[in-house]
Amino acid sequence: xxxxxGAAAIAIHCRTRDMGMTGKADWxxxxxxKELIDIPVILNGDIMTPQDAKRAFDETNCxxxxxxxxxIGYPFIFKRTQEYFNTGIVPNEPGLKERIEVCVEHVKxxxxxxxxxxxxEFRKHYSGYLKGFFEAxxxxxxxxxxxxxxxxxxxxxxxxxxLESIDRLETVQKSNIIPELNCNNEKYVxxxxxxx
Ligand SMILES: Cc1cc2nc3c(=O)[nH]c(=O)nc-3n(C[C@H](O)[C@H](O)[C@H](O)COP(=O)(O)O)c2cc1C
Numbered sequence: 001x002x003x004x005x006g007a008a009a010i011a012i013h014c015r016t017r018d019m020g021m022t023g024k025a026d027w028x029x030x031x032x033x034k035e036l037i038d039i040p041v042i043l044n045g046d047i048m049t050p051q052d053a054k055r056a057f058d059e060t061n062c063x064x065x066x067x068x069x070x071x072i073g074y075p076f077i078f079k080r081t082q083e084y085f086n087t088g089i090v091p092n093e094p095g096l097k098e099r100i101e102v103c104v105e106h107v108k109x110x111x112x113x114x115x116x117x118x119x120x121e122f123r124k125h126y127s128g129y130l131k132g133f134f135e136a137x138x139x140x141x142x143x144x145x146x147x148x149x150x151x152x153x154x155x156x157x158x159x160x161x162x163l164e165s166i167d168r169l170e171t172v173q174k175s176n177i178i179p180e181l182n183c184n185n186e187k188y189v190x191x192x193x194x195x196x
Contacts, residue, residue: 003037010037011066014045021069030060042066050077050084050091073128075102096133096169100156103129111149119147132171134163 002010012033014025025045034041040063043056048070056065071077076094083091094102106125110118126143130136139159146152163169 003039007039009040009042011042011044027060030062034061050081053081073125096160099129100160104153107152116147134168
């Protein structure tokens with residue numbers, strides 16, 4: 001029906017409406033739907049790492065993938081996934097300097113296109129950009145109240161200077177501690193731990 005109405009492609013969320021964001025996305029829907037239609041089918045649901053992205057293509061015959069929560073405060077997933085596909089090697093996580101550079105640019109664009117509303121809307125990204133870094137909660141709490149771009153930029157670079165001065169620029173990724181979970185989204189990891 002969607003195809004007959006002229007859709008060029010369809011993205012499948014792989015969860016029912018009742019599930020919301022709970023449970024695990026059921027990727028088996030992809031091949032069932034592929035059998036019924038001729039337009040490209042885009043797999044969506046639970047792609048949090050480059051390895052998940054590869055698994056999505058390996059385990060289903062999807063034509064493309066769509067990443068939702070996995071890119072919130074973590075746009076690096078796209079480049080890292082591309083690199084992983086090209087080389088077969090999982091690239092290193094970006095360091096704090098790169099994260100802050102990108103975050104500053106990102107929030108600047110949010111303000112440019114949507115004004116102060118864009119800055120407020122942007123708040124959901126901070127935790128992703130700073131996840132795993134020492135005392136990130138403190139700076140995040142301040143960022144959640146800031147509206148002015150110059151203040152946000154200052155808070156982020158002050159935080160960088162602080163971690164540099166105390167030699168704590170490294171991060172501990174949950175996915176390195178528990179590699180079998182194959183996921184670096186903190187909430188998702190906690191949820192999987194509960195389910196284990
Ligand atoms: C903040 C946020 C906003 C979303 N907004 C929409 C939306 O407007 N329309 C929609 O169809 N899905 C929306 N979704 C659902 C996502 O498109 C996606 O289907 C869902 O997050 C599952 O994919 P993921 O596991 O990659 O996050 C949203 C999800 C999040 C986290």
